[in-house]
Amino acid sequence: MAEKEKxxxxxxxxxxxxVWKSIIRxxxxxxxxxxxxxxxxxxxxxxxxxxxxxHAVKIGYTWCMGGLSFFLFVVLTITGILLMFYYRxxxxxxxxxxxxxxxxVPLGIMRELHRWGAHAMVLTVWLHMLRVFMTGSYKxxxxxxxxxxxxxxxxxxxxSFTGYxxxxxxxxxxxxxxxxxMARAHPFIGHEGPGASLLAIGDINLVHMGSDVRxxxxxxxxxxxxxxxxxxxxxxxxxxxxxxxxxxxxxxxxRKDGGISGPL
Amino acid sequence: xxxIKDLFDFLxxxxxxxxxLTVAFPFIFPPTDWFDKKNKQWGIYKLxxxxxxxxxxxxxxxxxxxxxxxxxxxxxxxxxxxxxIILMIYSxxxxxxxxxxxAYNNDARLDRGEKPExxxxxxxxxxxxxxxxxxxxxxxxxxxxxxxxWSILIGAPLEEPANPAATPNPSKAPWYFLGLQxxxxxxDPWLAGIIFPIFIIVxxxxxxxxxxxxxxxxxxxxxxxxxGYFIFMYGWMVLWVFLIVIGTFFRGPNxxxxxxxxxxxxxxxxxxxxxxxxxxxxxxxxxxxLPTNIIxxxxxxxxxxxxxxxxxxxxxxxxxxxxxxEHYGPVRYxxxxxxGLTMFALPIKMYLRWLFNLKYIIAIPEWFFNI
Numbered sequence: 001m002a003e004k005e006k007x008x009x010x011x012x013x014x015x016x017x018x019v020w021k022s023i024i025r026x027x028x029x030x031x032x033x034x035x036x037x038x039x040x041x042x043x044x045x046x047x048x049x050x051x052x053x054x055h056a057v058k059i060g061y062t063w064c065m066g067g068l069s070f071f072l073f074v075v076l077t078i079t080g081i082l083l084m085f086y087y088r089x090x091x092x093x094x095x096x097x098x099x100x101x102x103x104x105v106p107l108g109i110m111r112e113l114h115r116w117g118a119h120a121m122v123l124t125v126w127l128h129m130l131r132v133f134m135t136g137s138y139k140x141x142x143x144x145x146x147x148x149x150x151x152x153x154x155x156x157x158x159x160s161f162t163g164y165x166x167x168x169x170x171x172x173x174x175x176x177x178x179x180x181x182m183a184r185a186h187p188f189i190g191h192e193g194p195g196a197s198l199l200a201i202g203d204i205n206l207v208h209m210g211s212d213v214r215x216x217x218x219x220x221x222x223x224x225x226x227x228x229x230x231x232x233x234x235x236x237x238x239x240x241x242x243x244x245x246x247x248x249x250x251x252x253x254x255r256k257d258g259g260i261s262g263p264l
Numbered sequence: 265x266x267x268i269k270d271l272f273d274f275l276x277x278x279x280x281x282x283x284x285l286t287v288a289f290p291f292i293f294p295p296t297d298w299f300d301k302k303n304k305q306w307g308i309y310k311l312x313x314x315x316x317x318x319x320x321x322x323x324x325x326x327x328x329x330x331x332x333x334x335x336x337x338x339x340x341x342x343x344x345x346x347x348x349i350i351l352m353i354y355s356x357x358x359x360x361x362x363x364x365x366x367a368y369n370n371d372a373r374l375d376r377g378e379k380p381e382x383x384x385x386x387x388x389x390x391x392x393x394x395x396x397x398x399x400x401x402x403x404x405x406x407x408x409x410x411x412x413x414w415s416i417l418i419g420a421p422l423e424e425p426a427n428p429a430a431t432p433n434p435s436k437a438p439w440y441f442l443g444l445q446x447x448x449x450x451x452d453p454w455l456a457g458i459i460f461p462i463f464i465i466v467x468x469x470x471x472x473x474x475x476x477x478x479x480x481x482x483x484x485x486x487x488x489x490x491x492g493y494f495i496f497m498y499g500w501m502v503l504w505v506f507l508i509v510i511g512t513f514f515r516g517p518n519x520x521x522x523x524x525x526x527x528x529x530x531x532x533x534x535x536x537x538x539x540x541x542x543x544x545x546x547x548x549x550x551x552x553x554l555p556t557n558i559i560x561x562x563x564x565x566x567x568x569x570x571x572x573x574x575x576x577x578x579x580x581x582x583x584x585x586x587x588x589x590e591h592y593g594p595v596r597y598x599x600x601x602x603x604g605l606t607m608f609a610l611p612i613k614m615y616l617r618w619l620f621n622l623k624y625i626i627a628i629p630e631w632f633f634n635i
Contacts, residue, residue: 035393056390057390119439120351123355134363135484137481140478147472168425169424171345175436177435178436185458186458194632223428263482263483
């Protein structure tokens with residue numbers, strides 16, 4: 001009887017093995033101290049403090065929306081990388097590559113996951129913002145982090161918008177045409193914006209259809225080949241890069257500003 | 265049934281639905297004592313109970329069920345890219361309901377002199393491993409399941425190959441920008457597409473600096489922050505979310521209004537009878553032609569805009585909002601006024617359009633400067 005109790009399960013023996021300990025740094029967390037080390041000694045988990053207030057783990061307080069937004073960002077990165085294997089951002093191939101993706105990949109739902117995940121991320125980010133507002137969590141000392149969050153929300157929308165063009169179907173180019181047409185009207189730097197005509201030397205307009213901010217965004221006078229490449233690079237590299245920097249600041253500031261908000 | 269559909273079509277016209285929402289809003293989120301009294305008197309606070317949730321849920325679902333079996337609304341509703349909007353309507357209303365329920369609960373606790381529900385002894389914390397990590401794990405597994413089911417059931421939309429020569433009617437921006445596209449009805453692109461988005465972003469970033477009410481940090485509470493709640497909820501739910509709903513479901517060819525159960529007739533004729541303020545003043549009131557000097561022509565408009573944005577806050581600071589001004593100081597006060605008045609410029613312009621067919625307050629198409 002006594003010997004039986006001494007026998008440890010396979011799982012916990014693995015947990016005490018040299019290989020496991022070399023990777024995870026601590027054994028199977030059993031005591032309070034070990035559990036704290038499990039968080040502190042893990043590069044991913046130490047985003048969290050070792051201990052949090054009780055209300056912080058209640059789904060009714062946080063709605064889990066901030067965490068889900070980050071999770072969706074990860075899902076979108078992974079599915080996006082997989083989609084990049086198949087997709088070529090040229091007017092010639094873009095549409096057919098999407099068709100190829102639906103017809104040739106067995107049980108393929110990568111594009112669906114990516115698209116619905118992107119829509120869902122817009123929603124979770126909005127709901128997260130709503131939660132932060134309703135709990136008054138933007139109040140000092142968290143003002144700055146609210147600002148970072150607003151920028152992250154804008155970045156999320158822009159990420160979704162740049163991705164909208166890539167299937168290169170009617171839905172894509174006309175939604176992006178409608179959206180980017182706004183840039184025409186940018187004061188001073190859009191050719192149909194107020195003040196644009198003031199920027200002229202004599203009779204020569206400096207801001208015209210071939211030099212304004214819309215031209216810079218589209219890489220041309222209309223949504224075409226250059227726009228597709230531009231939006232592809234923005235969507236896959238440039239904007240996610242910026243988003244990751246802002247996210248790092250956002251998460252770091254949560255800790256620095258005293259962790260999750262709560263009543264004093 | 266047709267009777268109900270006609271009623272919905274009638275009610276959903278922006279003039280009616282927007283007005284109903286705007287009038288109802290201060291009673292739902294009462295910013296002052298008077299509205300609060302009415303809210304209690306009429307029992308509107310009962311929205312934030314389980315029973316209220318049931319009725320809200322049933323009425324929205326009722327609308328979508330009729331819509332699903334209606335041949336016209338079905339076309340708009342079941343577009344794959346419109347599914348997120350239906351999700352948005354449900355989730356947004358649900359979380360507001362949940363938040364308000366918790367807020368009223370906390371308000372009652374605070375009235376009794378207790379701490380808010382979220383309060384715990386600061387020394388009595390829980391460990392992240394395992395108490396938080398396992399919740400995160402469950403949340404992400406459930407969400408992934410939801411996403412996979414959604415992806416299997418509904419294919420991502422793919423229309424015909426891009427054709428720059430064939431403009432669809434209506435051409436719509438992605439759904440999350442449809443609020444902005446809807447604003448284009450009332451404002452020119454330089455405002456609706458550039459200035460307002462910038463003001464929304466900067467204004468939202470400025471919220472923590474404009475709201476200096478120290479109460480209600482870290483827990484749901486309505487009573488302690490009712491003015492802030494009212495302004496934010498109006499801006500978010502009516503001027504953003506509701507405009508998205510209008511832009512998606514109620515705008516058809518040529519961006520004309522169509523009730524949810526109406527056929528999107530591309531030949532619907534809507535008279536464009538909008539008149540500029542300068543024409544009202546010079547032609548209709550003074551019975552003269554428009555002056556050739558642009559500034560003289562639009563002088564009244566300039567006076568109106570400058571008066572609204574800059575003179576009115578100054579006068580208010582001296583009179584009605586004197587306490588606020590002293591409490592806030594000049595910088596904070598002017599920021600609050602600039603963003604607040606810009607936000608309320610949208611409904612004001614909407615009503616000027618609906619009531620007086622006013623097109624532009626300042627109309628200088630020569631400089632692309634129309635307000």
